[in-house]
Amino acid sequence: MKDNPVIAIIGSGVMAEAMIAGILRQKVTTGNHINAADVRGERVEELQEQYGVVPFTDNLEAVRNADVVILSTKPQRIESVYSVLKGKIPEGAVVLSIVAGASITAITNGLDHKAVIRAMPNTPAQIGEGITVWAASRAVREDQIELARNILTALGQEVLADEEEYLDMATALSGTGPAYVFLFMEAMIDAGVHLGFPRRISEQLVAQTLRGSVDFFLGAKSHPAALRNQVTSPGGTSAEALYYLEKAGFRTAISRAVWAAYEKSKALGKGKNGEAPEK
DSSP states (O other): OOSSOOEEEESOSHHHHHHHHHHHHTTSSOGGGEEEEOSOHHHHHHHHHHHOOEEESOHHHHHTTOSEEEEOSOGGGHHHHHHHHTTTSOTTOEEEEOOTTOOHHHHHHHHTOSOEEEEEOOGGGGGTOEEEEEEEOTTSOHHHHHHHHHHHHTTEEEEEOSSTHHHHHHIIIIISHHHHHHHHHHHHHHHHHHHTOOHHHHHHHHHHHHHHHHHHHHHHTOOHHHHHHHTOOTTSHHHHHHHHHHHTTHHHHHHHHHHHHHHHHHHHHOSSOOSOOOO
């Protein structure tokens, strides 16, 4: 793998900043080898000041000598990126996209470039505790796979999928998953306030309960149902609470929400492109 590869980032929002921080933390490359591009000049200047990256407002200039081109724009802006960069990605570079719903086919055709990786990180990547599911086209070389893995590992855990279809599933489950967790946390915190706790204490109780429960699950290596049964005494408070959650359709609502996100992810990926490229 090349020392200090040039990494161009197209779209310098929150997740792009998380990637920059992780890349530098893991010493994948140096700040002066990261080209951060965005339509907002003040944004890339801010990133330059904080991380020492090279700022660009011209996407074409940003990718000119890149070894890796990371696409991190909003899905609504990806077509405008294609119009500028089509046929202009350096031949030996790999494109790594975290654009929700944008398929390998769409990116390959939109950029006229065959070496494409599609990835779906999630919000905890901002603190290096995320998980990313990714897939690569057949044109991606082994050294590029290694480089992509180093970049994604800087965000947390990574899972290289055999089939691209897992990306839409990951979007619905782990990509959107933090939103479900935060909504659940919000509901529990508000319930605690309703009971009479000060909000700060309710937040502390809920946050540590979730953190401890996840750590307990990871350590126990048991099915969640088995762990739930351990804290559900016959006729007790947990049994009463779980009865109302099941009666309210809690489990079904979560399942339907994940499915709805999956359908939306697939819909975002529909476009004018043809068959998928070889993988």
